[in-house]
Amino acid sequence: MLIKRFENNLPENSSVVFLLSCEDCEKNSELCFCDEVREIISRKDFTGKKGSLVKIPVFAKNNIRNIYLVGLGKRCDVKLNLVRDSLAWVFRTAGRDQNFALQVMLGDLHFDDLPVALSEAAELCAYEFDRYKSKNADHKDFALKEIYVDRDFSEPEISKGRIFAQAQIFSRKIANEPGCVINPESLSLKAAELAKECGLECEIWDSDRLRAEKMGALLAVGSGSQTPPRLIHLSYKPANPVKKIAFVGKGITFDSGGLDIKPENYMTTMKGDKTGACNVLGIMKGVRELGLNIEVHGFLAAAENMPSGSAFRPDDIVTARNGKTIEINNTDAEGRLVLSDALCVASELKPDVIIDMATLTGACAVALGNWRAGLFANDDELAREFLAASERSGESFWRMPHEDEHIAESLKSPFADLTNCGKRYGGAIFAAIFLSNFVGEKISWAHLDIAGTDFYEKEFGIYSKGASAFGVRTCLEYLSRI
Ligand code: BES
Ligand code: MN
Ligand code: ZN
Numbered sequence: 001m002l003i004k005r006f007e008n009n010l011p012e013n014s015s016v017v018f019l020l021s022c023e024d025c026e027k028n029s030e031l032c033f034c035d036e037v038r039e040i041i042s043r044k045d046f047t048g049k050k051g052s053l054v055k056i057p058v059f060a061k062n063n064i065r066n067i068y069l070v071g072l073g074k075r076c077d078v079k080l081n082l083v084r085d086s087l088a089w090v091f092r093t094a095g096r097d098q099n100f101a102l103q104v105m106l107g108d109l110h111f112d113d114l115p116v117a118l119s120e121a122a123e124l125c126a127y128e129f130d131r132y133k134s135k136n137a138d139h140k141d142f143a144l145k146e147i148y149v150d151r152d153f154s155e156p157e158i159s160k161g162r163i164f165a166q167a168q169i170f171s172r173k174i175a176n177e178p179g180c181v182i183n184p185e186s187l188s189l190k191a192a193e194l195a196k197e198c199g200l201e202c203e204i205w206d207s208d209r210l211r212a213e214k215m216g217a218l219l220a221v222g223s224g225s226q227t228p229p230r231l232i233h234l235s236y237k238p239a240n241p242v243k244k245i246a247f248v249g250k251g252i253t254f255d256s257g258g259l260d261i262k263p264e265n266y267m268t269t270m271k272g273d274k275t276g277a278c279n280v281l282g283i284m285k286g287v288r289e290l291g292l293n294i295e296v297h298g299f300l301a302a303a304e305n306m307p308s309g310s311a312f313r314p315d316d317i318v319t320a321r322n323g324k325t326i327e328i329n330n331t332d333a334e335g336r337l338v339l340s341d342a343l344c345v346a347s348e349l350k351p352d353v354i355i356d357m358a359t360l361t362g363a364c365a366v367a368l369g370n371w372r373a374g375l376f377a378n379d380d381e382l383a384r385e386f387l388a389a390s391e392r393s394g395e396s397f398w399r400m401p402h403e404d405e406h407i408a409e410s411l412k413s414p415f416a417d418l419t420n421c422g423k424r425y426g427g428a429i430f431a432a433i434f435l436s437n438f439v440g441e442k443i444s445w446a447h448l449d450i451a452g453t454d455f456y457e458k459e460f461g462i463y464s465k466g467a468s469a470f471g472v473r474t475c476l477e478y479l480s481r482i
Helices: 022-026 035-042 080-096 114-124 155-176 184-198 207-212 216-222 270-290 335-348 362-368 380-393 405-409 427-436 472-480
Strands: 002-005 014-020 053-061 064-071 101-105 146-149 201-205 230-236 244-255 295-305 317-319 325-327 353-358 372-377 396-399 444-449
Touching: 002 114, 014 080, 035 053, 035 064, 053 080, 064 080, 080 101, 080 114, 114 146, 114 155, 155 184, 155 270, 155 472, 184 201, 184 230, 184 244, 184 270, 184 295, 207 216, 207 230, 216 295, 216 317, 216 335, 230 270, 230 335, 244 270, 244 335, 270 295, 270 353, 270 472, 295 335, 335 353, 335 427, 353 472, 362 372, 362 427, 372 380, 372 427, 380 396, 380 444, 380 472, 405 427, 427 444
Parallel strands: 002 146, 014 064, 014 101, 101 146, 244 295, 244 353, 353 444, 372 396
Antiparallel strands: 053 064, 201 230, 230 295, 317 325, 372 444
């Protein structure tokens, strides 16, 4: 999307957007709104209420077709995230209304990251997972291509927003693909393609290599599928990095539950169980485009969790890469298994920080709902920095306990070092403590449980229907501030 300061004339098929708070509407006479807007406001047809959007047709003055009024609610409650979501909403609406360009009146809104947020909204509004829908005769493509603003925005900020948003879209595109398209092998091809296009190192371990490398947990999860598992490793290595950070993503390309098969209404959307891995790909793309001075590694633990004659079973005992044995209580608790081996490999690089992300537990979604993800961290400073980044990105995280002696007790198995599944209560904490067994000593580690936030049924704000790629922008923000 082209973003520029408004100069004099708008191109054909343009509209004007006003972002207005309730206070703006109350004192409308002081603001130099045009007659159409003043009329609507004085009739109280638009009061600036949060979540309101009004379209006023204009009789083709200076190429202007419509005026859109977007309500922000009470001025003192307006946060940058609301502005980002409101912008994305009006951009999406206007693009579908066949507007080619928009002039956005930001009035006296001021936030440090407003240019970044506007640029993110401009990119994210245009993405929709519609490639499998036949286009009928009256289908019209999304038309919005240019956005003009009423002030100077710096190019680096616009470009930061674009990179962040495109990283998130990259992840969404893959995460939205069904299990018949994306399996561990095709996911590894996508990763290799990305690495080639943007200049990242890429190493892929197939099942023979995984066996040689003693990745017993990842192999077990993948054993029921026609498509064997993969460990995918992308790396970005600048000359004199200030830090080394590894990301690890859960890449279950479809989670049927395995032999502990899921009931039907729990199995749909499980193509989205690879979101953590897709996010890691998006982050690696973003890191490369930002040219950050940090060595960044991305690991994707890819497997398909299927029931079959060759599937792993409840009661099986598997050995992870670090030698710890795991008794399988439930084949549906597979994410922590694939992550355990990948966390071992990541730890061997001795990074300063490991951040893993996974659609790991329904329990986390039950605890926090669909709009806030779980953050577990063994380092308070890392947690603080991550939460500060999430404040900026607008993706909200809530810190959860990463230690609990009673829950830790329930990880014990009578016959192996660990069991993969405990009681229902505290399920997200159980999973986090399980993972901590595979993180190397003295490594700052954060675990993001994005099970509740990975998929949206309805579009809203910057989110389209389907995969959200929640967390990509927060991780990039966290890295940009190091
Ligand atoms: N992929 C699921 C978690 C999930 C649930 C993600 C809902 C997104 C939405 C995970 O593999 C799983 O099945 N978890 C089980 C764990 C249980 C067997 C301990 C769960 O949450 O029920
Ligand atoms: Mn599962
Ligand atoms: Zn899963």
